[in-house]
Amino acid sequence: MKENQLSINHYNELAQLQKLAQILNPPLPATSRTVNQSEKPSILPVLCARASSFVSAFCCSALILACVVSFFFCSASTVCLREQNMPKVKTNRVKYPEGWELIEPTLSELQVKMREAENDPHDGKRKCETLWPIFKIAYQKSRYIFDLYHQRKEISRELYEFCLDQGYADRNLIAKWKKPGYERLCCLRCMQTRDHNFATACVCRVPKQLREEKVIECVHCGCKGCASGD
Ligand SMILES: [Zn+2]
Ligand SMILES: [Zn+2]
Structure with missing residues (x-):
């Protein structure tokens, strides 16, 4: 009987101690849950920040690459243009x-x-x-x-x-x-009949002795007469 009472008392003490322990130390799973809850929002911003920094770094490098490529093409096209506009005689080749x-x-x-x-x-x-x-x-x-x-x-x-x-x-x-008759021709246009009225050549092609006007200047090139006999 005495032993039984002791064990009952012991049991009561143990139960009280457990309650006290529960009050002082809240159950572990609950604390771990709160830790997890507090950790979860802290990981997300870190991940977001890392992702955004990676994206921005990628954008920056892409921009730099685009700049380098466009500069290269611009300079290449400028060199090409310069070569095209250069007079033939001035090139070293x-x-x-x-x-x-x-x-x-x-x-x-x-x-x-x-x-x-x-x-x-x-x-x-x-x-x-x-x-x-x-x-x-x-x-x-x-x-x-x-x-x-x-x-x-x-x-x-x-x-x-x-x-x-x-x-x-x-x-x-x-x-x-x-060619005979064209030894003194002033310009190609003055001998072309299609450029003149009545399908004739320019007045400057007419020999001096056959012209009514002795002093002339043709409209095409200002020629004062370029017939072979003049
Ligand atoms: Zn002429
Ligand atoms: Zn003429």
């Missing part, structure tokens, strides 16, 4: 034939005159007159090359062909000068 240094000063001088004529403001001139100086200089250039090769025979065929290829002389106009 052109191989100048022998004797070029002897004719180069005269051609450069005519080139400068041509540029001046092209940039002339044309104040007070008739519309047709503005082109006359350009025709005149183009004629002088072609005549200079023609004389050097066909008349004076001072330049090689290679240099002559080089000048024609590079546009220093008009190949078609020179071809006409080789």
Whole structure:
């Protein structure tokens, strides 16, 4: 009996102690749950922040790459344009034939005159007159090359062909000068009948003795007469 009472008392004490322990220390699962609840919202912002930083880094690198690529294409296209606009003779790839240094000063001088004529403001001139100086200089250039090769025979065929290829002389106009009756032709337009009234050539092509007006300047190029016998 005594033992039984002791065990009952012991049991009561144990029950009280357990209650006390429960009050002092709340059950573990509950605490772990609160920990988990408190951890869950803390992980999400971290993940979000990491993801956003990754995305922003990716965007930045893509932007930089796009900039580099566009810069490369821009510079490449500029180089291409520059090469296209450059006059043929000024590129280093052109191989100048022998004797070029002897004719180069005269051609450069005519080139400068041509540029001046092209940039002339044309104040007070008739519309047709503005082109006359350009025709005149183009004629002088072609005549200079023609004389050097066909008349004076001072330049090689290679240099002559080089000048024609590079546009220093008009190949078609020179071809006409080789034909009888066209040795002094001023420009190709003045010999074309379709450009004139009554399907005739320009008045400057008419020999002086057959013209009523002795002093003329044709409208196309300002020619004062280019018939062979004049
Ligand atoms: Zn003429
Ligand atoms: Zn004419």
